[in-house]
Amino acid sequence: PKSLEFIGRDAFEGCSGLTTIFWNATQNVDISYDYDNNHAFKYIQNQITSFIFGDSVEYITDYLCVNMKNITSFTIPKTVTGIGRNAFKNCTSLTSITFKGERPTDLGDDIFEGVDRSIPAYIPCGTKEDYEATWWGLGLYNYQEIPEFTITVSSQDTIKGYAIVNKYTCEEIEILATANEGYMFIRWSDGSTDNPRVLELTKDSIIMAEFAPRPTYTIDVLFEKDYGNVKGAGTYQHGDTIVLVATANEGYEFKQ
Numbered sequence: 329p330k331s332l333e334f335i336g337r338d339a340f341e342g343c344s345g346l347t348t349i350f351w352n353a354t355q356n357v358d359i360s361y362d363y364d365n366n367h368a369f370k371y372i373q374n375q376i377t378s379f380i381f382g383d384s385v386e387y388i389t390d391y392l393c394v395n396m397k398n399i400t401s402f403t404i405p406k407t408v409t410g411i412g413r414n415a416f417k418n419c420t421s422l423t424s425i426t427f428k429g430e431r432p433t434d435l436g437d438d439i440f441e442g443v444d445r446s447i448p449a450y451i452p453c454g455t456k457e458d459y460e461a462t463w464w465g466l467g468l469y470n471y472q473e474i475p476e477f478t479i480t481v482s483s484q485d486t487i488k489g490y491a492i493v494n495k496y497t498c499e500e501i502e503i504l505a506t507a508n509e510g511y512m513f514i515r516w517s518d519g520s521t522d523n524p525r526v527l528e529l530t531k532d533s534i535i536m537a538e539f540a541p542r543p544t545y546t547i548d549v550l551f552e553k554d555y556g557n558v559k560g561a562g563t564y565q566h567g568d569t570i571v572l573v574a575t576a577n578e579g580y581e582f583k584q
Contacts, residue, residue, distance in 0.1 A: 330384045334358040335368040346372055351392075352382030356412070361391040363414075374398060381405050388415050390436060397421055403428065410434040418442035425468070426450040432462040440467050450474045453498035473498055477529045481537070488539035489513060494524055502526050505537035512542045512566060542566040555580045 332353035337360045340346060349369075360367040369376070373395040381388070383405050390412035393399065397420050404411070406428040413436030416422070422443050427433070430452055449468040451459050456471050474496075481491045481503050489507040496502065504524040505513045515521045517536040527533075542565040549561040549572060560572035574582045 330354045330382075332357055336360070337367045338370060339368045341371040343372055344375070347375055348378040348380065349376060350380045350382060352384050353389075354384050354386055356387045357389045357392075359389055359391070361394070364395075366391040366394045369396075381408070383407055386410075388412055390414060391417065393419055395419075401425060404433070406430065408433050411436060411439055413437040413439065414441060415439050416443060420444075422447055424448045424450060426474075427459075428452065430455060432459050435463065435466050443468075446470050448472050452476060475499075475501070475529045478532050479503070479527060479529070480532075480534045482534075484517070484536045484538045488541075489537060491535075491537035496529075498529075500526055500528050503535065505539075507539050507542075510542060510565070511539045514538045514540050547572075556582065 330352050333355070335357060366373075374397060376396045377398050379393055379396060379399055379402060381402070381404060385405055385408055388404070388408060388411045391414045392412065393402070394414055394417045397418065399419055400421050401424045402416065402422070403426040408429060411433055415436065416425075416439055418441065420442055424447055427449065445468050447468065447470060449459075449471050451471050451473055453473045453475060456473050459471050460469075475498050479493065479501050481493055483490045483505070487508065488511040489505060491503060491505045494502045494504040502524050503516075505516070507513050513523050515538050516525065517538065544563055544565050546563050547561050547570060549558045551558050551574070554577065556574060556576040558572060558574045560570060564570055576582050
């Protein structure tokens with residue numbers, strides 16, 4: 329709960345099925361720890377795969393996520409004003425971390441000890457200079473600005489095709505739909521048929537790509553066999569390029 333103040337030693341011992349923690353404590357929580365361990369989570373550190381911070385969190389406790397080696401990412405809410413020492417020590421599987429705050433938080437010592445310092449640290453647009461100046465020499469250094477708003481792109485049917493965010497800036501994003509073999513892109517879920525498509529980032533959005541089977545057409549070619557032959561007739565799908573080759577018999581020539 330938001331009012332959490334204390335967690336006892338070995339509190340979660342034997343909780344073998346626990347893999348996700350939602351942490352919403354507002355203030356610094358009293359947890360027993362030493363240089364190597366957070367003793368509240370000691371027995372479940374290696375099974376936690378997701379540690380989610382709620383929007384009420386203002387301070388991340390010392391050693392809070394130490395040795396959680398199966399977590400690949402954290403998102404730090406904009407409400408956080410401080411991160412305690414060794415908070416993410418030895419989270420060796422981290423591939424990224426996202427900071428929602430417009431300004432860098434206060435950092436304790438050795439927060440990212442044992443973590444690859446080159447992993448992307450995603451920060452709000454326009455804050456890179458401040459983060460680099462404030463956190464120089466203290467933590468991560470691969471800061472990447474991301475837009476304030478998120479556009480989630482998906483396919484209505486992944487058998488028919490897929491959709492991706494092709495590229496983005498802090499102001500706009502380009503999305504791309506690609507049909508699988510035998511299918512064609514029809515439209516986006518909001519009715520637009522542009523593909524690729526550039527969107528201005530003004531709000532969080534969810535957009536799906538819609539696909540349909542490619543229509544088939546039969547191409548018949550009529551000719552007199554005494555005069556020549558034509559290859560290339562058959563059944564084709566919408567969008568195919570068709571090559572017809574007319575070959576005249578001896579004594580004749582192709583006219584049109």
